[in-house]
Amino acid sequence: xxxxxxxxxxxxxxxxxxxxxxxxxxxxxxxxxxxxxxxxxxxxxxxxxxxxxxxxxxxxxxxxxxxxxxxxxxxxxxxxxxxxxxxxxxxxxxxxxxxxxxxxxxxxxxxxxxxxxxxxxxxxxxxxxxxxxxxxxxxxxxxxxxxxxxxxxxxxxxxxxxxxxxxxxxxxxxxxxxxxxxxxxxxxxxxxx
Numbered sequence: 616x617x618x619x620x621x622x623x624x625x626x627x628x629x630x631x632x633x634x635x636x637x638x639x640x641x642x643x644x645x646x647x648x649x650x651x652x653x654x655x656x657x658x659x660x661x662x663x664x665x666x667x668x669x670x671x672x673x674x675x676x677x678x679x680x681x682x683x684x685x686x687x688x689x690x691x692x693x694x695x696x697x698x699x700x701x702x703x704x705x706x707x708x709x710x711x712x713x714x715x716x717x718x719x720x721x722x723x724x725x726x727x728x729x730x731x732x733x734x735x736x737x738x739x740x741x742x743x744x745x746x747x748x749x750x751x752x753x754x755x756x757x758x759x760x761x762x763x764x765x766x767x768x769x770x771x772x773x774x775x776x777x778x779x780x781x782x783x784x785x786x787x788x789x790x791x792x793x794x795x796x797x798x799x800x801x802x803x804x805x806x807x808x
Contacts, residue, residue, distance in 0.1 A: 640659045640660035640681075640682070640683035640684075640685075641659045641660070642659060642688075643659075643683060643684075643685040643687075643688060644685055644687050645685040645686055645687060646685060647660070647683035647684065647685055648684060648685060648686055648689070648771055648772060648801065649683070649684040649689065649718070649755065649772055649800065649801060649802070649803065650671075650681045650682070650683050650684075650801065650802050650803075651681060651682045651683075651684075651718070651719070651722040651724070651802075651803045651804075651805065652676075652678040652680075652681045652682075652802070652803070652804050652805070653678070653803075653804045653805035653806055653807075654724070654729060654805045654806060654807040655723060655724045655725055655726070655805060656680065656681060656682050656722050656723055656724060656805060657682055657722060657723025658680030658681055658682055659681075659682050659683060660680070660681050660682070660683045661680065661681075662678060662679045662680060662681075663676065663677045663678050663679075663681075670736065670801070671802065674734065674738050674740075674802075676734075676802065676804075682721075682722035682723060684718065684721075684722075686757070686771070688721070689712065689713055689718070689755065689757060689772075690757065692713035692714075692717045692718065692721060693713060693714070693717060694711050694712065694713065695711065695712065695713065695714045695752075695754045696709055696710070696711045697709070697710050697711075697752075697754060697756075697775070697776065697777035697780075698710070698777065698779075699775070699776070699777045699778050699779050699780075699792075700778070700779055700789055701789070701793075702789045702790040702792070702793060705789055707779070708759060708760055709758075709759070709760050709761065710754065710756040710758065710759055710773070710775055711754075711756060711757065711758045711761075712754050712755045712756040712757035712758060712772070712773075713754065713755055713757075714752065714753070714754050714755075715731075715748050715753035715754060715755055715774060716748070716749060716752075716753075718755050718803075719745075719803075719805070724805050726745070727745050727746050727749060728745065728746075728807070728808030729744070729745050729805060729806050729807050729808035730742050730743065730744050730745065730805075730806040730808070731743050731744075731745060731748055731803055731804070731805060731806070732803070732804040732806060733774045733795075733797050733800055733802075733803050734797065734800070734801065734802040734803070734804070735797035735798060735799040735800055735801070736766075736799040736801055737799060739797050740797065741794060741795045741796075741797060742806075743795050745805075745808075747795075751776040751778075751781060751784070752776055752777070753774055753775065753776045753796075754774075754775060754776065755772050755773070755774055755800065756769075756770075756772065756773040756774075756775050757770070757771065757772060759773075764798075766799070768798075769798040769799070770798065770799070771799075772798075772799070772800040772801065773796065773797070773798040773799075773800055774795075774796055774797055774800045774803075775793065775796040775798075776796065778792035778793065
């Protein structure tokens with residue numbers, strides 16, 4: 616699929632009502648933006664569907680159940696604000712959204728053991744331990760400088776942390792601080808420890 620076709624399909628899917636999404640998650644008002652799968656997840660949607668979950672299929676994902684979040688479900692969680700210096704212009708920017716810990720808790724994930732594979736729409740999927748995600752206080756950013764992040768930019772979701780606040784990360788060049796931070800985040804796989 617060409618990039619333009621993919622973006623058109625993604626935007627069309629985002630505009631469709633939740634009831635038309637087929638394998639829609641229970642309780643969501645809009646299309647799912649983030650799907651959490653794996654160990655300890657309390658499902659609110661069914662298994663992988665090769666027709667409806669095309670991008671996941673192309674990225675070799677498969678699951679029997681998942682917890683999905685739409686924008687409203689993420690916005691209902693407590694907001695955290697951070698202000699890291701970003702590599703794109705070497706300036707501090709405000710990022711806000713729920714903590715990754717609160718997203719995982721809402722999905723039913725308990726404990727600090729194990730790892731997270733956080734997958735972006737382009738397939739980039741860094742793996743981080745749950746302990747490091749907690750240590751660095753990752754958030755699932757929905758807003759940059761007060762505005763929602765669009766698809767095609769850093770959003771609509773970005774798993775990120777305030778690298779400036781951690782001496783071990785702040786000591787690195789700014790372009791090396793965010794390797795574990797996929798923008799365009801759409802899937803998190805919880806891997807047992």
